[in-house]
Amino acid sequence: xxxxxxxxxxxxxxxxxxxxxxxxxxxxxxxxxxxxxxxxxxxxxxxxxxxxxxxxxxxxxxxxxxxxxxxxxxxxxxxxxxxxxxxxxxxxxxxxxxxxxxxxxxxxxxxxxxxxxxxxxxxxxxxxxxxxxxxxxxxxxxxxxxxxxxxxxxxxxxxxxxxxxxxxxxxxxxxxxxxxxxxxxxxxxxxxxxxxxxxxxxxxxxxxxxxxxxxxxxxxxxxxxxxxxxxxxxxxxxxxxxxxxxxxxxxxxxxxxxxxxxxxxxxxxxxxxxxxxxxxxxxxxxxxxxxxxxxxxxxxxxxxxxxxxxxxxxxxxxxxxxxxxxxxxxxxxxxxxxxxxxxxxxxxxxxxxxxxxxxxxxxxxxxxxxxxxxxxxxxxxxxxxxxxxxxxxxxxxxxxxxxxxxxxxxxxxxxxxxxxxxxxxxxxxxxxxxxxxxxxxxxxxxxxxxxxxxxxxxx
Amino acid sequence: xxxxxxxxxxxxxxxxxxxxxxxxxxxxxxxxxxxxxxxxxxxxxxxxxxxxxxxxxxxxxxxxxxxxxxxxxxxxxxxxxxxxxxxxxxxxxxxxxxxxxxxxxxxxxxxxxxxxxxxxxxxxxxxxxxxxxxxxxxxxxxxxxxxxxxxxxxxxxxxxxxxxxxxxxxxxxxxxxxxxxxxxxxxxxxxxxxxxxxxxxxxxxxxxxxxxxxxxxxxxxxxxxxxxxxxxxxxxxxxxxxxxxxxxxxxxxxxxxxxxxxxxxxxxxxxx
Numbered sequence: 001x002x003x004x005x006x007x008x009x010x011x012x013x014x015x016x017x018x019x020x021x022x023x024x025x026x027x028x029x030x031x032x033x034x035x036x037x038x039x040x041x042x043x044x045x046x047x048x049x050x051x052x053x054x055x056x057x058x059x060x061x062x063x064x065x066x067x068x069x070x071x072x073x074x075x076x077x078x079x080x081x082x083x084x085x086x087x088x089x090x091x092x093x094x095x096x097x098x099x100x101x102x103x104x105x106x107x108x109x110x111x112x113x114x115x116x117x118x119x120x121x122x123x124x125x126x127x128x129x130x131x132x133x134x135x136x137x138x139x140x141x142x143x144x145x146x147x148x149x150x151x152x153x154x155x156x157x158x159x160x161x162x163x164x165x166x167x168x169x170x171x172x173x174x175x176x177x178x179x180x181x182x183x184x185x186x187x188x189x190x191x192x193x194x195x196x197x198x199x200x201x202x203x204x205x206x207x208x209x210x211x212x213x214x215x216x217x218x219x220x221x222x223x224x225x226x227x228x229x230x231x232x233x234x235x236x237x238x239x240x241x242x243x244x245x246x247x248x249x250x251x252x253x254x255x256x257x258x259x260x261x262x263x264x265x266x267x268x269x270x271x272x273x274x275x276x277x278x279x280x281x282x283x284x285x286x287x288x289x290x291x292x293x294x295x296x297x298x299x300x301x302x303x304x305x306x307x308x309x310x311x312x313x314x315x316x317x318x319x320x321x322x323x324x325x326x327x328x329x330x331x332x333x334x335x336x337x338x339x340x341x342x343x344x345x346x347x348x349x350x351x352x353x354x355x356x357x358x359x360x361x362x363x364x365x366x367x368x369x370x371x372x373x374x375x376x377x378x379x380x381x382x383x384x385x386x387x388x389x390x391x392x393x394x395x396x397x398x399x400x401x402x403x404x405x406x407x408x409x410x411x412x413x414x415x416x417x418x419x420x421x422x423x424x425x426x427x428x429x430x431x432x433x434x435x436x437x438x439x440x441x442x443x444x445x446x447x448x449x450x451x452x453x454x455x456x457x458x459x
Numbered sequence: 460x461x462x463x464x465x466x467x468x469x470x471x472x473x474x475x476x477x478x479x480x481x482x483x484x485x486x487x488x489x490x491x492x493x494x495x496x497x498x499x500x501x502x503x504x505x506x507x508x509x510x511x512x513x514x515x516x517x518x519x520x521x522x523x524x525x526x527x528x529x530x531x532x533x534x535x536x537x538x539x540x541x542x543x544x545x546x547x548x549x550x551x552x553x554x555x556x557x558x559x560x561x562x563x564x565x566x567x568x569x570x571x572x573x574x575x576x577x578x579x580x581x582x583x584x585x586x587x588x589x590x591x592x593x594x595x596x597x598x599x600x601x602x603x604x605x606x607x608x609x610x611x612x613x614x615x616x617x618x619x620x621x622x623x624x625x626x627x628x629x630x631x632x633x634x635x636x637x638x639x640x641x642x643x644x645x646x647x648x649x650x651x652x653x654x655x656x657x658x659x660x661x662x663x664x665x666x667x668x669x670x671x672x673x674x675x676x677x678x679x680x681x682x683x684x685x686x687x688x689x690x691x692x693x694x695x696x697x698x699x700x701x702x703x704x705x706x707x708x709x710x711x712x713x714x715x716x717x718x719x720x721x722x723x724x725x726x727x728x729x730x731x
Binding site: 213216217220221222224225227228231232234235236237238239240241242243249253413426427428429430433 | 507509528530533534538539541545546547548549550551554557559560561563564566568571572573574578581603604606607608624625628
C-alpha cells in the first residue's frame with residue numbers, strides 16, 4: 001500500500017534503533033549486574049511473549065503450553081552446549097542415568113565429527129550456541145506441530161486445556177526415567193554457559209529478530225488470514241483460508257521462538273532444571289500478553305516490561321515492615337485509586353462526578369492514613385508483617401484490574417506506529433469527503449438535496 | 460456450471476434436503492425461495508462444503524465437489540455471503556477484502572516475512588484487486604472507508620463489504636444468502652441493481668436465496684422453490700408464483716383453491 005510518509009518513517013525508525021543501541025550500551029556499561037540481568041530477562045521473556053502472541057493474540061487460539069515449548073528448547077540447547085567439565089561432573093557424581101553416548105551429544109563433537117575441528121574450540125562457543133538455539137527451536141517447533149493438530153478439531157476452552165496438559169506432560173516426561181538419559185532426570189544440567197543469556201546484546205538481538213519476523217508476518221497476507229481466523233473461523237474458511245495449514249503454521253512458529261527463548265532462559269539461569277519451567281512461567285507470559293494487549297506486539301512488549309520489573313525489582317515489597325507502615329502505604333494506594341477514579345470520570349464526563357467508586361476509596365484511604373498516624377501514640381497496631389508472595393499477588397491484582405476496566409489490554413489491538421504518533425489517521429474523511437459522504441451513504445438525502453437544488457435553480 | 464443431482468441430507472430425524480436436483484448455467488441468476496425452514500441455507504452449506512450431503516452429487520464445472528473442504532471449494536471457484544453477516548469485525552474494510560485473496564498467494568510465509576519482490580508484486584495486485592471489487596459499490600467504501608474497521612460501518616455498508624469480499628475470492632459462482640435482509644426499500648432496490656451488474660459487468664453467475672419477492676421477481680432468470688427440503692417448482696418467476704403447489708406452501712391450501720398468486724412482491728411494495 002502506498003505510504004506517502006515512508007521516508008520520514010524509515011528515518012525515525014533508524015533513529016529509534018540508534019537510541020536503543022545507545023541505551024543497551026549504557027546498560028551494559030552501567031556496572032549494575034542487576035540491571036543487565038533484568039534487561040536480559042525482559043528480552044528473553046519478550047521473545048516468549050511475542051511469539052505466544054502469534055497464537056493467542058493474532059490467531060485467537062488460547063494456548064497455555066508455552067512453558068512446554070520453552071522447556072524443550074532449553075534442554076536441547078543445554079545438552080548441546082554443556083561444557084566438558086560439567087559433563088565430567090555428571091559422570092563422576094555416579095547418580096546420573098546419562099550414558100557415555102548421550103553425554104557426548106554436543107555441537108562441538110558434531111563439528112569435530114564433520115571435520116570442522118577448528119569450530120569445536122571453546123572460542124567458537126558463540127557459534128555453537130547459535131546452532132544449538134536453532135536446533136532447540138526446531139525441536140520445539142516439532143512439538144508445536146504435534147499440539148497444532150488437535151487445534152484443528154478443538155476450539156476455545158477445550159483446546160486451552162489440551163495445550164495446558166501438553167505443557168505439563170512435557171515437564172513431567174522430562175524428569176522420568178524414559179528421558180533421563182538425555183535430560184539427566186530431576187537433577188538437570190548445571191553449568192550452562194551464562195555469557196549469552198545474561199548479555200543484553202545477545203538477548204536483545206534475538207528479541208529484535210523475533211519482533212521483526214512476527215511484525216512482518218502479522219502485516220502480511222498470512223497475518224491477515226490468521227486474523228481472519230481470530231475474527232470468524234467459519235467466514236475465514238468460506239473465504240478460502242486453509243484453516244489447518246494456517247493454525248499449524250501459527251503453532252509451529254510460536255513453538256520455534258518459544259524454544260529459542262527457552263535456550264536463552266537456561267543460559268540466563270545457568271542451569272536447566274524441570275522446576276524452571278513450571279506453569280507460573282506460563283502465567284507470567286499470559287499476564288504480559290493480556291495486560292499489554294492481546295494481538296499487539298508493542299503491547300505485549302510493554303506487558304513483559306511490567307511483569308519483569310515487578311519480578312526483578314519487587315523484592316522490597318516482600319520485606320518485613322511495621323504494621324503502621326503497611327497501613328500508611330495501603331492507605332496511600334487506595335487514596336490514589338480514588339483520585340484515579342475521579343480523574344477517569346471527569347475525563348469521560350461521567351455523572352455524577354462523585355460516585356461510590358470515588359468517595360469510598362477516598363474515605364477508606366484517608367481513614368487508613370489517619371489511623372496509621374494516630375496508632376503509634378495510642379499503642380495500637382504494634383508488630384510487623386512480612387509481605388511474602390506480594391509480587392505474585394500484585395501481578396494477579398493487575399490482571400484482574402485490567403480484565404475489569406480494559407479487557408482488551410492497554411494497547412488493545414493497535415500497534416505503535418509513527419502515523420499514530422503524529423496523529424495521522426487514514427480512517428477519517430478529509431473535509432471535502434465529509435461533505436460528500438452524507439450524499440453517498442444516504443440516497444434519500446441525495447434525492448432530496450438534488451430536488452432542493454433544482455427548485456433553487458428554477459427560482 | 461453447477462449441477463446438483465439427487466441431493467439428500469438429514470439431521471437426525473429431520474430431512475433437510477430430499478432428492479434435490481437442479482442446475483445453474485453460466486451467466487444465469489437463479490433464485491432459491493421457500494418458506495422459513497425449507498432448507499435453503501442447508502443447501503448453501505452443502506454446496507460450500509460446510510455440511511457433507513448424505514447422498515447425491517454436486518458438480519461444479521464438470522467436477523464433483525462433494526467432500527472437499529470449504530477452502531478448496533472457494534479455490535475451485537464458488538464463494539458465498541452469509542445470511543447474518545460474518546465479516547471480520549475488528550479488521551478494516553480493505554483487510555476484509557484482501558483476506559479472500561490469500562488462497563491465491565503463491566509465496567510461502569518466509570517470502571512474505573522477507574517481503575521478496577515476488578510477494579510484494581502479489582500484495583500490490585491483491586490491493587488493487589480489492590479496490591476494484593470495492594469500487595463496484597461506488598465511492599462509498601473507498602478512500603478513508605478502506606481503513607475503517609468494519610464495526611463502525613452502517614448495516615448496508617457491511618452487506619456491501621461482504622459482497623465485495625465474496626467477489627474478491629475470484630470465484631465465478633457467487634452464492635448470496637439473503638443479500639437484502641434488513642435493508643430498506645431503496646437499499647433493496649440498489650442491491651437489486653448491483654446483483655444485476657455483478658452478472659452483466661462482473662461476469663459472475665449468481666445463485667440467490669431471498670425472501671423479498673419483488674427482488675426475486677425482478678432479477679431472476681429462473682426460480683427454484685423449496686418446501687420441507689423438496690423442490691416443489693422450478694421455472695420463470697411468473698410460472699412459479701402461479702403454481703398451485705407454491706401458493707399452497709406460502710399461503711395455505713385455501714389460497715391455492717381460491718386461485719390466488721404467490722407473487723407477494725406487489726404486497727410488499729405497498730407496505731408502509
